[in-house]
Amino acid sequence: MRGLLLYNPQAGRNRSAREATVQQIASLLRGHGYELTVTATTHRGSAGDQARSAIAERAEVIFACGGDGTVHDVLQGIVGTSAKLAIIPLGSANALCRELSIPLNPLRAAAAYAARRERRVAVGQCVTTSGERYFLTMAGSGPDGALMYRMLTINRSFVGRWAYLWHALRLLLRGGFRPFRVQWKGADGTEGTAEAVSAMALRIGDLGGIFPGVARGATFNDESMRLVLVKAPALLAMPLWFLSSWLRLERWNPLLSRHDVVSFTCDGAVGRTHVQADGEWVGCLPAMIQLRSSRTITLLLPTTL
Numbered sequence: 174m175r176g177l178l179l180y181n182p183q184a185g186r187n188r189s190a191r192e193a194t195v196q197q198i199a200s201l202l203r204g205h206g207y208e209l210t211v212t213a214t215t216h217r218g219s220a221g222d223q224a225r226s227a228i229a230e231r232a233e234v235i236f237a238c239g240g241d242g243t244v245h246d247v248l249q250g251i252v253g254t255s256a257k258l259a260i261i262p263l264g265s266a267n268a269l270c271r272e273l274s275i276p277l278n279p280l281r282a283a284a285a286y287a288a289r290r291e292r293r294v295a296v297g298q299c300v301t302t303s304g305e306r307y308f309l310t311m312a313g314s315g316p317d318g319a320l321m322y323r324m325l326t327i328n329r330s331f332v333g334r335w336a337y338l339w340h341a342l343r344l345l346l347r348g349g350f351r352p353f354r355v356q357w358k359g360a361d362g363t364e365g366t367a368e369a370v371s372a373m374a375l376r377i378g379d380l381g382g383i384f385p386g387v388a389r390g391a392t393f394n395d396e397s398m399r400l401v402l403v404k405a406p407a408l409l410a411m412p413l414w415f416l417s418s419w420l421r422l423e424r425w426n427p428l429l430s431r432h433d434v435v436s437f438t439c440d441g442a443v444g445r446t447h448v449q450a451d452g453e454w455v456g457c458l459p460a461m462i463q464l465r466s467s468r469t470i471t472l473l474l475p476t477t478l
């Protein structure tokens with residue numbers, strides 16, 4: 174199978190050994206019969222165009238080697254084509270790999286691709302002031318979007334998972350998270366409206382990293398996303414969300430509501446409210462976020478799993 178192995182030199186840790194690791198991954202995959210070209214991403218978001226060009230040159234599979242952000246970037250170039258998406262974890266959280274049970278050790282993951290299976294999955298779509306983006310794991314607006322906007326200006330080489338917590342706390346303490354209107358369509362056909370300071374749609378049950386439990390209950394399927402709405406005030410409600418999730422008491426949290434939805438819109442924000450998808454900043458409100466069950470991609474997964 175002809176393909177492109179795209180790796181993000183800025184993802185995850187152990188970057189000094191990145192070149193050597195990538196060469197080992199490529200040689201394992203070539204040993205399994207993949208005819209691969211190896212290329213580094215050049216900047217944030219470049220992987221989409223790089224994947225698109227490779228597909229135009231008849232690549233049948235794109236191996237995204239990085240974290241969830243790299244997978245997100247590659248996804249933008251794959252949607253609407255027949256090329257398959259394969260993932261080798263080289264990021265920090267690697268939430269999608271956890272969800273798909275792809276080994277978190279990159280060499281073990283490459284070895285596991287000796288035998289493969291395909292899985293078609295619907296993509297999520299997020300339309301904001303900055304245009305349209307596809308996502309696989311999550312999308313949301315409010316403090317999570319603001320945090321990802323903030324991280325754009327931070328040198329990721331020095332960013333560890335605790336840096337996210339530090340910047341999240343600073344953003345919360347600075348305040349300014351105003352409620353916006355959320356309107357959703359449930360998976361069962363019902364509709365609803367609410368005011369929230371945070372609206373996050375989750376497609377996977379474990380985001381990894383420092384906020385265990387916030388995604389509990391979400392499953393990676395083609396029918397619905399788990400929408401978590403957090404009521405004002407953000408300074409109280411956001412920490413309470415993380416605490417109640419950690420303690421498995423979220424159902425008793427009066428500032429939280431959860432809905433299984435196929436789509437939702439967020440608008441009516443005072444000032445700029447940021448939006449993230451797959452942990453990447455994608456724009457500002459107003460936003461429309463939906464699961465496109467008719468728009469699918471093919472994931473290439475190791476079969477031994």
Ligand SMILES: Nc1ncnc2c1ncn2[C@@H]1O[C@H](COP(=O)(O)OP(=O)(O)OP(=O)(O)O)[C@@H](O)[C@H]1O
Binds near residue numbers: 215218240243264267
């Ligand atoms: N060549 C590059 N230079 C700088 N940034 C890049 C480059 N290629 C990709 N990026 C960006 O690096 C960011 C981090 O990538 P990624 O999410 O894959 O790693 P991570 O944050 O370590 O992992 P995870 O998201 O799983 O925690 C993304 O925003 C991505 O767009």
